[in-house]
Amino acid sequence: MTAFLFRSHQQSVIAKRWSGIYALAVYHPVATLGRSLRTRSRTLRGRYERPTLLPQVDWSEIFPRHKILLTETDRRNGNVSIGELAILAQAAAGAPAGSELIEIGTFDGRTAMNLELNAPRSCSIFTLDLPQHQPTQFKLMDGERQYVDKPSPGSRFKRRQHRITQLIGDSATFDWSSHYGKAGLVFVDASHAYDYVRLDSATALKLAAPNGVVLWHDYGVWNGVTRALEDLERAEKTGLRHIRGTSLVVFTPSELHVPRAEDEWRHQIEWSSSRRLRASGRIDQHVIAVEPSR
Numbered sequence: 001m002t003a004f005l006f007r008s009h010q011q012s013v014i015a016k017r018w019s020g021i022y023a024l025a026v027y028h029p030v031a032t033l034g035r036s037l038r039t040r041s042r043t044l045r046g047r048y049e050r051p052t053l054l055p056q057v058d059w060s061e062i063f064p065r066h067k068i069l070l071t072e073t074d075r076r077n078g079n080v081s082i083g084e085l086a087i088l089a090q091a092a093a094g095a096p097a098g099s100e101l102i103e104i105g106t107f108d109g110r111t112a113m114n115l116e117l118n119a120p121r122s123c124s125i126f127t128l129d130l131p132q133h134q135p136t137q138f139k140l141m142d143g144e145r146q147y148v149d150k151p152s153p154g155s156r157f158k159r160r161q162h163r164i165t166q167l168i169g170d171s172a173t174f175d176w177s178s179h180y181g182k183a184g185l186v187f188v189d190a191s192h193a194y195d196y197v198r199l200d201s202a203t204a205l206k207l208a209a210p211n212g213v214v215l216w217h218d219y220g221v222w223n224g225v226t227r228a229l230e231d232l233e234r235a236e237k238t239g240l241r242h243i244r245g246t247s248l249v250v251f252t253p254s255e256l257h258v259p260r261a262e263d264e265w266r267h268q269i270e271w272s273s274s275r276r277l278r279a280s281g282r283i284d285q286h287v288i289a290v291e292p293s294r
């Protein structure tokens with residue numbers, strides 16, 4: 001019996017590992033090529049498509065490669081693609097030990113489950129969703145009610161959740177203060193309305209730890225998301241980048257990794273961090289965190 005259970009556990013791990021390999025080595029490159037061919041074909045046919053403005057980057061330039069596992073790979077309308085899921089899993093695998101991983105917009109819990117599967121064991125996962133009948137702070141977009149109107153959020157992980165804490169509320173009015181500065185990864189994927197994306201983005205930047213990463217979904221897909229992220233970048237010069245072949249946008253505190261002569265480096269970091277982060281209220285955490293190691 002024990003041997004049988006061990007073997008079926010091993011098989012399940014192998015299947016999850018293969019899903020991770022397939023997503024990054026097959027699905028993602030094909031999807032990237034498909035996107036670029038589609039755009040070219042539309043241009044040739046004279047169909048105007050508003051170009052996205054954020055600079056593009058390959059996921060592998062941002063996240064070190066880890067051996068990831070993927071579960072619940074079947075995709076429902078509202079889920080990220082399997083390629084995007086794999087990139088989120090890479091981001092989770094690289095999250096600092098002991099940090100929080102926070103998702104805004106649970107839906108059926110597929111992404112939360114995969115964050116949990118790949119994050120270091122000492123990390124905790126939090127995911128927030130809007131209850132069906134709760135009045136909202138801002139108007140939702142037409143067409144997104146279908147994702148809100150469901151019997152309960154996180155239906156995929158209900159029976160098996162371990163390190164996932166489910167939060168319930170409107171992202172605009174939820175009290176996030178106990179999580180500020182603790183997140184190694186924040187994933188913003190709730191309402192696609194412009195006002196929500198601007199506010200959720202400001203929240204995400206406050207939630208992120210000094211070495212934390214923020215990812216957004218649906219850039220170039222929902223107009224509210226696209227405009228909000230481009231306006232955010234125009235206003236705050238946070239260095240947002242669009243991950244090639246996906247609708248993901250990423251914020252990394254990249255200047256923290258640039259080696260400089262110590263004094264000059266320290267001055268630069270403090271200056272740029274305080275300028276860039278004044279609006280997001282993360283100044284203190286950032287300055288404390290960039291003490292050079294001796």
Ligand SMILES: C[S@@+](CC[C@H](N)C(=O)[O-])C[C@H]1O[C@@H](n2cnc3c(N)ncnc32)[C@H](O)[C@@H]1O
Nearest residue numbers: 079105107111129130147148170171189190191
């Ligand atoms: C596109 S789905 C999220 C998909 C999910 N992140 C995934 O990867 O499978 C958007 C989710 O955001 C939730 N949502 C919409 N507006 C929200 C709000 N104001 N506050 C919290 N959650 C919200 C919806 O109920 C829905 O479940």
